[in-house]
Amino acid sequence: MQLAKYFRVKRLALSVSCLATLGATPALAQSNDESELDQSYPRLVEQSVRSKVSIISEGDRRLGLGPDGGTKSTEAGLDIKPEWVWQLSPNWRSKLRLQAFGATGQVDVSDEIGGTTTDGFFALREAWLDYNGLSDYPGESIRFGRERLKENTGLWWDDDITLVRWIFDTSLLDSTVGVARKFAEMRTDSNELQDEEQEITRFFAKTRWQWRKNHYLGFLVTHGQGSGDQAQEAAERGQSSDEMYTESLTWAAVQADQAYFDWHSHDAFQYFAQVGAVRGTDSVVGQDSAAPSGYRARERDVAGWAADLGVRAQLMDTPRWVIGAHGAYASGGSERGDTDAFRQTSLASNRSRFTGTRSQVQRFGEAIQPEWSNLKVATIYTALSDRDTWDANLIYHRYWLADQAGTLRSDLIEPGFTGTSDDLGQSVDLVLGYYGDDATSWAPFDVRLSGGVFMPGDAYGEQADDLRHRVVLDVSKRF
Template identity: 75%
Template sequence: MQFPKINRLTRLTVSVGCLASMTASPLLAEEEPLQEQSYPRLLEQNISSKFSVISEGDRRLGLTPGNEISSDEVGIDIKPEWVWQLSPHWRSKLRLQAFAATGQVDVSDEVGGTTTDGFVALREAWLDYNGLTDYPGESIRFGRERLKEDSGLWWDDDITLTRWIFDTTLLDATVGVAQKLAELRTDANELPEEEQDIARFFANTRWQWRKDHYLGFLVTHGEGYGDQVEELAARGEPLDEGRDGSLTWAGVSADRDYFDWQSHNTWQYFASVGAVTGSESVSVADATAASGYSARERDVNGWAADLGLRAQLTDTPRWVIGAHGAMASGGGDADDSDAFRQTSLESNRSRFTGTRSQVQRFGEAIQPEWSNLTVATLYTAISDRDVWDANLLYHRYWLEDKNGAVYSDLVEPGFTGASDDLGESVDLVIGYYGDSSRTSWAAFDVVFRGGVFLPGDAYGDQADDVRHRVVLDLAKRF
């Protein structure tokens, strides 16, 4: 570990801690009588701090000797947050983040798909107005917000939006428009090219049609209005990953309280089926073009499904076993793509094992996108529902199209095209949530997330036998 990096980590930690301390006000000791309340009023404030140890093996699986990408680092993450009641009908929230590490690490459990050694970011800043009607669960919200649904397979990202919210005991719904304008981070404020110039429409509803049984429907439309592909073609650069597209996603789901870690149901199920359709542009070889490449539009039609079943063996402590089967189509050519692809707002992280801990749906050490992929998952978990849990998972992977690719934030493809056997992985996630009292300095949250990925024949005989990723988080909320 290099001392300059540690000093930089220490300086950033102290600076952010002082800033958060100076801007925070003491929590309200007791509520004022309703008739005497004044505005604006601070409803909630806290500072979440987390110290992490992060270790991971070579992202290139040993296929590029001398150019391995692996790391063993430590990091610290601080998130101050404030919620205000500005008037009887207006509410606002502000959430910031400062992260620093001793080297380049992936923060996929937070912001996804980026490596960094530190940044300061604006995570959320929104206004909410609930004076549209007299119904208490209805409001309109605009600003930058964490847009999330339970499975994490469709939405779990910070984005600038305007949306209508309807929240009741039996029916939840939201409809809105959104666009990623910038990362709003000091290390990489500009969006990745594949996420630039996309206007989005989204809608989601979840209806409890019977006690603990839910039906859901989700739709997202992304309309690209840039000219990135034309620019790449003019420079003579190929691109087989479509951009500047007009794509629509639709998904339906059914579950029996599947993401409720406090459930006492003996049997629980989850079923989700989705599809994407539309068109996108690619840059392909063209002998008639001056640059040797031209932009071409291709049709996109893909599908995906995720089916899960869980049984509770004992109630106290809660011990469950479960199985999932996830599929996502692959294949296609320069004119048509049959591959399903996700919305680019997903995290693939959720409480799908029936415990409080957030677990990576497709493996902690590989974290693939839900595309051109078949995954069989078996898991078991034990917990007391509130304070501690332990999750053990096994994943087996296959390529839907062995000549295609599976994209991952952690592992570079390197496929041989000779097999559809992508490999297997084992994960262990253990959580202890003792931070229930902000007045107790002894109460901390401790989460261990460890995984190993064993590459299959799709990577050839020269790939490493195993790749690991281990993250240990020690967190405290003030």
């Protein structure tokens, strides 16, 4: 069995290495006559292959409460991402980014796509065209294709999706508006979308204005319009489901910050604040003895809100040493009728540089990774870094349910609440990063260690495990 796993990963690495070699061929040809290619189109302007070896260890996702025993695991993974950027003409540019992943067992690739476990796949991550001939502004363009749609917090957008969007990016104003839709996961292991993600058209817009040096105001809006009958089909099949199917939902958020996600900052004090809300309708499937299948789909009104407030103080500039605190809230609602529970856009990763370093850190804990819904979190952290080459982050989280009778969705833990307490527990994360990678040298590597422990609270009852861990060691290199 172990030999089979080994050869599967080896075949995956060899396949993508061949693919990367083919992609590098135009770059070699380019270097032979650089002056001529500078005047000709199309030309390859950027090409790289990022390879990463990971060791992933995690504790029981059922916290010892599952009927079939524990689900602890320690696995190894290999991740290869080749990408190319071409200048097709003075105004047209394109990008292609692929991914190949293989592991010795089922693991969660939560730094890329949370909530899914896999032992290997090939994937199309990005494939887009960009046209910047709309005006004389160099930061204005229109882009269409498959792209990683992302904003700084990771709490609203951070996902690969097919889209068309207008981009306007200057030193004082950064804006975008567009329409997007997921047609497939673009992966060989699980290409079909989950039921609750199918047939949703999304309209999105964001603007961020620097109204004073290093002080920003932002506004973000997303609208999801469902056009399928997934809830009704699930009910007709007699399928019980905890999923919420989008009918027509609108999210809006207002943000203010002082360069909070800029790890090069020298500011002695920084702040971040955002308040958001979701309004509209969704569908859920519930039991109904009068229905032929025993289940019926019904529409309900949704009205939830959420907030995240953070402050950071710099104690030392070189190396940079900071301490910070956050308070986050997302409304809950246990009733099956109209709900006041906040829910995320389903495009979020909840990963960002909220500690003020180069490392992307899970906002609500590496070992639990909950959705920002029916949740109250108090966070304190400290971080030390030289800004560019290395950093160390230590984070503590304390969790409560916003609605004691409600539930909580998590990428890594299957909840089993008693309904007698709102105490979810606490967690501690340690994230270390070293960024020595240089594409012109074979010697340096990037090394990242992200480790977290989650200690369940009274909401899980006395039979739950005292501690759950998740530790990921990544060693990566860009060629």
